[in-house]
Amino acid sequence: MDQQLVEKARTLINANLISTTLSTVSKDYDVNIAVITILEMVDDDAIICARFGADKTYANLKETGKGVFLVLLTPDQHTKDGIRVYVELTEDQQEGEYYDRIRARLDQTSYSHFPLRNCLVFKITDILPVSMHKKTFPAQAGYKKGRPNRPGRRRPTSPMIYRYYYQTARGMKIAGD
Amino acid sequence: MDQQLVEKARTLINANLISTTLSTVSKDYDVNIAVITILEMVDDDAIICARFGADKTYANLKETGKGVFLVLLTPDQHTKDGIRVYVELTEDQQEGEYYDRIRARLDQTSYSHFPLRNCLVFKITDILPVSMHKKTFPAQAGYKKGRPNRPGRRRPTSPMIYRYYYQTARGMKIAGD
Numbered sequence: 001m002d003q004q005l006v007e008k009a010r011t012l013i014n015a016n017l018i019s020t021t022l023s024t025v026s027k028d029y030d031v032n033i034a035v036i037t038i039l040e041m042v043d044d045d046a047i048i049c050a051r052f053g054a055d056k057t058y059a060n061l062k063e064t065g066k067g068v069f070l071v072l073l074t075p076d077q078h079t080k081d082g083i084r085v086y087v088e089l090t091e092d093q094q095e096g097e098y099y100d101r102i103r104a105r106l107d108q109t110s111y112s113h114f115p116l117r118n119c120l121v122f123k124i125t126d127i128l129p130v131s132m133h134k135k136t137f138p139a140q141a142g143y144k145k146g147r148p149n150r151p152g153r154r155r156p157t158s159p160m161i162y163r164y165y166y167q168t169a170r171g172m173k174i175a176g177d
Numbered sequence: 178m179d180q181q182l183v184e185k186a187r188t189l190i191n192a193n194l195i196s197t198t199l200s201t202v203s204k205d206y207d208v209n210i211a212v213i214t215i216l217e218m219v220d221d222d223a224i225i226c227a228r229f230g231a232d233k234t235y236a237n238l239k240e241t242g243k244g245v246f247l248v249l250l251t252p253d254q255h256t257k258d259g260i261r262v263y264v265e266l267t268e269d270q271q272e273g274e275y276y277d278r279i280r281a282r283l284d285q286t287s288y289s290h291f292p293l294r295n296c297l298v299f300k301i302t303d304i305l306p307v308s309m310h311k312k313t314f315p316a317q318a319g320y321k322k323g324r325p326n327r328p329g330r331r332r333p334t335s336p337m338i339y340r341y342y343y344q345t346a347r348g349m350k351i352a353g354d
Contacts, residue, residue: 017251018255018257019196021210023200023208023209023210023245024208025202027206029241031245032200032245032261035249035308064206066207066208068200068210070198074194077194077195079195080195080196080212086207130212131212
């Protein structure tokens, strides 16, 4: 796995930001998403996670075992960053080393009064950035002779917009996958 | 469905916030999540959505048809609000009324230069708040004689903390499900 993404994942996962979610699925393909805050990336391919509520998420993990964490950063309405960490449940501890470790982390948070029910242990199967959609430079891709000139499909003019296109032309990724 | 939740969903979905995500799943239970911004709740039980990238999301929807939108609001590191809208794909338009409608919405955004590939039409199957975990008042639940007094399990003292507990005792929901 890309080491830069691994380090970004570690930083963002371990920050325990309130914008951290876990998406899971039942055997009937019913997808769920929950805000999951108390977790720790304990090495390059493992995450442990405190479970005190999240009944549906927990049931889904017991059924299919697969999920994806998202830490989404939206410093303003126009910028997004973050990480997607794809996982599979490997252990469900009610005691033991990881249970104690996540309990200690939980105790340092405002959730410390919640009774810790499980420490979920995940194997990381993939890490992706938030933004994946590649957009080619419009001069190459979108403005050929005869192409309808839809409203809004204009060449970039301002330096900021130009930079935006320029970067995307070189492979920067700018929308969701 | 709870009309208050329907209205909250309409407001938050139609705001097209950058913190809007769609979680989907493949037939092998591989869960994905993507930031999906251009969408509109067109009536109480339908959402239309612009697809210009999101290849994995699109493939998943074609395979299993189910997903959940989340609009998450985190005005600070301690407060979260938002809505979860559970959906099933009903139509995939490359032209037609909804396609034109989402095209018009797209044209008013900074994504207007993206070529619109599909207008995905979803049926809403459920709407839930972000926070579902019920916590009983600690005076009733957590401080019985003989119960270990773990660090962090303290009675609330400040008015703010008291209010927090008090509201949760009356059914306010405060963590992820």
